[in-house]
Amino acid sequence: MDVLLERQGHVAVVTVNRPHRRNAINRATADTIAETFAGLEADPEVRAAVLTGAEGTFSAGMDLRDFPEQGRPSVPGRGFAGFVQSPPRMPLVAAVEGWALGGGFEMVLACDLVVAAEDARFGLPEVTRGLTARGGGAFRLPRRLPYALAMELVLTGAPLDAPRAAGHGLVNRITPPGGALKAAIELAQTVAANAPLAVAASVQVVRRSADWPDEESFARQDEWFDPVFASADATEGARAFAERRAAVWAGR
Template identity: 55%
Template sequence: MTEEAPAPVVVTERVGPVLVITLNRPAARNAVDREVAQAVAAAVDLLDTDPELRVGILTGAGGYFCAGMDLKAFLRGESPRVAGRGFAGLVEATPAKPLIAAVDGPALAGGFEIVLAADLVVAAPTATFGLPEVRRGLVAAAGGLTRLPARLPRAIALEMVLTGKTMTAAQLHRLGLVNRLAPEGAVLATAIEFAEEIAANGPLAVQASKRVIDESSAWPAAEHFERTRQIVMPVFDSNDAREGATAFTERRAPVWTAT
């Protein structure tokens, strides 16, 4: 009798133009080891390089989003980082295409930092988020200390970081970090609907808009318009821009080619 092959630690599934990336180590609360980080990096590469894919969704299996770094793997000498992409193969080099975190269950430590690396968040109201590193004498070093205060009021971000306390998705929705609350058991379905709304729009326009929002906070104020023009003018010259205008005048849905 042959042994069954072990389940992949990260599962990818295409849903039309959407790539669903699922962390698949439920017995380890989807904690990130080297294999997970490498698999997530490969999935992000696929999202960005495949012209048929428009939006990514990152979620976790088994009712848990992610517990962060796999401490057992760390003690074995494994690094949960990928060169050029950082922790989980994601936090230091996020995709050019929109990424939605679909959270049903706890997203803690590095798991929360993965959420913060995503562009948008869909979650069950009872999903929990936190950076408890200080309770273990550690520091949230995978983007949480810079991204969290950019997404929440400074005092709330400081309270979460310095106490290690968790907050629910319902609380964070009121504060603007969670975009959409989904019924229990319908988080992924809600995220797919959200992704399809985005994917229905011009892909070049979506990516250029995301890039300006991502990069402009570091631009000198006097250069904002010039740098924006450098990114967006190729979109105005694209086939998709002409198709969008033509489809509008002909009262039909546009057919995008990403060219």
């Protein structure tokens, strides 16, 4: 199977399983990823997800060998790889080993948190192939890295190593080689242990607020946050704090 799914409590682990193609994405794989995330979004027990690639490579991006016959591996409404245009509602953690190139890097940029092995490398080499980073890389990268560095990566196609990426805030955790998935699952489990309504609303506000005008920001966030403050989980959180015990979240 080109896409593997594993559940660890409230965390789902989605693995691109095409090591013979360096986990490059073709249309069939994009369709499967889209279906996988759609299924996870419909499951209230899934509170966070981890995305990774099999056998030491995150993803080499678009499968150029299949491109002439299958076309771009993009799903209408969801974009490249079946999710970069419309990421799933739950927090998404990228676990990066080896290369994340082109669309593979754009998959990372569509995630909320990034854990990378210290020898991982990121790059947008599209301009060296007569293409452009149209899976979100050209506009998401400057939001995650300083402008000059983002522009250099986009225009030269040069790679960025994980330590430098972490130094500029693109990567949350650095691990020894082979340790990214374990650390990413641990990070996702930490997220999933929190109140699910609060996490879900916070994710949406952080994702959506980049272009909100200051005079509208509080009103817009309240659309997401008012239901959280009125929830049973908010009452449970306050009560658990007062009683010095772990909260038991109901997701309502």
